[in-house]
Amino acid sequence: MRHARDGAAAAMSAASRILVARGKNEPQELENPDVGWGQRARDGVWVPTKDGQRVHIGIDTTAADTAAQVIRPSLRVFVGVDVDTDMVAQTTAGGVRLLTVIHGPEAPTEFRLPFALADGLALEAMPSGGYDVVHLRYGATVGRLYSPWACDSMFRSVKADYVLDGNVVTMRVAHEGAYYPVVADPLYSR
Template identity: 75%
Template sequence: MRHGRDGAAAAMNAASRVLTARGKHEPQELDNPDVTWAARASEGVWAPTKDGQRVHIRIDCPAGDRTATVLRPSLRVFVGIEVDTDIVAQTTQNGVRLLTVIHGSNAPTEFRFPVRLADGLALEAMPSGGFDVVHMRYGATVGRFYSPWCSDSMFLPVKADYVFDGSAIVMRVPHHGAAYPVVADPLYAR
């Protein structure tokens, strides 16, 4: 079992390879004082909306009490949050990304991210497969969960999508038959 800095390094290596292959248009890691990370995966992160409110995104997993390996203020790794699964959590200029690194076929194919919104905000499904955070009074989009992308270690696309289940966005990644590690990218931005 991988753990600590060794596990964090393996997850970072996998995520970095895929992000590099995807090119320079990916959101870059950046320290953002409007983003607040909790210590544990189950407590998640608070990210800003365009109207000054916050979105609370948690990671619902068996090892939810696991603390992050903090590499920099804007980068942390939750090692072993699921079977054969790590999450590389990045702060970006406008939000957060939760790079889900799947290391083997025993990993789950669904990942739950419970979302709590401030009063007056709602999630609205978009044709792209993502979700907009909408200010109900004005009808304005104040944040967005972009549709997830996913790639295997051969840089081949792997299907990934979202469904909404109660108060959680569930990312589905049918990764069986892919070349591991597989990296999927839930991204939230204001």
């Protein structure tokens, strides 16, 4: 079994390599006082919407009681949130990234993100494969879960998509045959 500190370093290293390869258009890690993290993976994160409300995104994994290693206020790592899986969670200017680092073929292919929405908000599927958080009364988009991407250690694209069941968004990552680690990126922004 890996030591927690070594696991956090490995997860951050894998995520960093992939993000650098993707280029400078990636949202940058930044402190955001409107984002509130829980202590454990199951506690998830509270994120802002454009209209001042908050959305809760949970992290539903087999090891949901995994405590966060807080590296700095805008970066935390959940080591071992599932079999062969870590999560590097970044706060950004408009929300959060939940960089899911898959270390091997035994890792799950589905990752559940339960959403708790304020009254009057709903998730609406977008043609891009992502979901908008929509204010039902005004029809305005007040937040967005961008379509996921995934990449293996050879910087090859790995198929990733979402399915919605009620208010639970499941990210599916088809990592079979990939070169590990694979990094998948759910990104929410207001």
